[in-house]
Amino acid sequence: MWGGVAAPSSGKSLHHTRREKAGTMPENVLDCLVIGGGPAGLTAAIYLARFRRRFQVVDAGASRAALIPTSHNHAGFPEGIHGKALLSRMTEQARKYGAHIVPGSVTRLERRPDGVFLATLDGEPIPARTILLATGVVDREPDLPDVPDVIRRGLVRHCGICDGYEALGKRVAVIGHGSSGLHEALFLRTYTADITLLSLGRSLVLTEEEGRQAAQAEIAIVEEPVRRVVVEGDQVRALDMLGGACRSFDVLYAALGSDARSDLVRGLGTRLDDKGCVVTDEHQRSSTDGLFAAGDVVRSLDQISVAMGQAAIAATAIHNRLRGVPSPRGAPDDTLSFSPQDLCTCCSRPDARRH
Numbered sequence: 001m002w003g004g005v006a007a008p009s010s011g012k013s014l015h016h017t018r019r020e021k022a023g024t025m026p027e028n029v030l031d032c033l034v035i036g037g038g039p040a041g042l043t044a045a046i047y048l049a050r051f052r053r054r055f056q057v058v059d060a061g062a063s064r065a066a067l068i069p070t071s072h073n074h075a076g077f078p079e080g081i082h083g084k085a086l087l088s089r090m091t092e093q094a095r096k097y098g099a100h101i102v103p104g105s106v107t108r109l110e111r112r113p114d115g116v117f118l119a120t121l122d123g124e125p126i127p128a129r130t131i132l133l134a135t136g137v138v139d140r141e142p143d144l145p146d147v148p149d150v151i152r153r154g155l156v157r158h159c160g161i162c163d164g165y166e167a168l169g170k171r172v173a174v175i176g177h178g179s180s181g182l183h184e185a186l187f188l189r190t191y192t193a194d195i196t197l198l199s200l201g202r203s204l205v206l207t208e209e210e211g212r213q214a215a216q217a218e219i220a221i222v223e224e225p226v227r228r229v230v231v232e233g234d235q236v237r238a239l240d241m242l243g244g245a246c247r248s249f250d251v252l253y254a255a256l257g258s259d260a261r262s263d264l265v266r267g268l269g270t271r272l273d274d275k276g277c278v279v280t281d282e283h284q285r286s287s288t289d290g291l292f293a294a295g296d297v298v299r300s301l302d303q304i305s306v307a308m309g310q311a312a313i314a315a316t317a318i319h320n321r322l323r324g325v326p327s328p329r330g331a332p333d334d335t336l337s338f339s340p341q342d343l344c345t346c347c348s349r350p351d352a353r354r355h
């Protein structure tokens, strides 16, 4: 254990240590609290641990990456990698450098007048100089009769960018109620000519131009409600429609969008976009000083590689911002670990010469 960042085996979180010593020790403020332990949060953990920062990751254990059966588009894994395997490898790598990853859900985030953030975990406040919000998004589930949570259970696919390639030449259906459904269907047209857009009994809201695009791409549109879902193995294979027809597909996608898990920062007045995603600058800084965000919770392409890239940028910006806050390892002068010409522009110095 070093500088308050516990070794994985200790099982003792920093905020517990703080409570035990309350009144006898100066307040133990983290350099950073990472909220969320998916690909974004874990990448940040690897970087922050290797920057020897005093930080903690709190993770509620509902990463979208855990839903990936096998990812074939994540670089570096030619045979593909299971989402849970990737998370487990990243966790192992972060822990190797001393990262402390705590299970749980942060339920409240506020800021004291001195600028220190207070995050509430299990009713206990965790003080931190900076926050990295890496809480991801929640996919909107389609309303299919008697089969709830089809995305979370992996019964329907969700992301054409991720696995459209595997739908090459297959019969594909896309569940959507409007533009986003059509756009997913048009995207998947790269892979197959057999595409049906299903609105599950709702009337499909498309502009005239979108209607023309659908017709041009020969996308069949079905607005009829579904009576019964036929599940075979781990896939939805057919839908019995209310009118009596049975429609079979090789692959079913849901394209109903997602909701950003950004409620924690609403009280801080952090700028969010119209979808509730955190708005950040090129260094992943939000409009709230000291609050950074990375991954799906930021409006961008929802992909593992993007989450990792943003987290690397955020962690480096956080480290540079905290330059001068002593290293938990007590290095003679950790502020000199980079020469001034190496400072990237995400540090707080306006005269930084290198990115």
Ligand SMILES: Cc1cc2nc3c(=O)[nH]c(=O)nc-3n(C[C@H](O)[C@H](O)[C@H](O)COP(=O)(O)OP(=O)(O)OC[C@H]3O[C@@H](n4cnc5c(N)ncnc54)[C@H](O)[C@@H]3O)c2cc1C
Binding pocket: 035, 036, 037, 038, 039, 040, 041, 058, 059, 060, 061, 062, 063, 064, 065, 066, 067, 068, 069, 070, 071, 072, 073, 074, 104, 105, 106, 107, 134, 135, 136, 137, 139, 157, 158, 159, 162, 163, 261, 264, 294, 295, 296, 297, 302, 303, 304, 305, 307
């Ligand atoms: C079925 C499916 C297949 C996919 N396939 C691919 C693919 O092949 N390739 C690809 O690149 N991408 C794929 N994706 C997308 C990819 O999973 C996401 O882009 C990626 O997981 C985003 O990482 P993240 O860290 O931002 O969010 P997440 O992975 O969702 O992690 C967020 C974490 O934050 C935690 N959290 C949330 N709120 C709190 C809180 N208040 N306190 C503590 N913890 C909290 C959550 O529990 C979760 O563990 C797929 C997604 C799905 C659903």
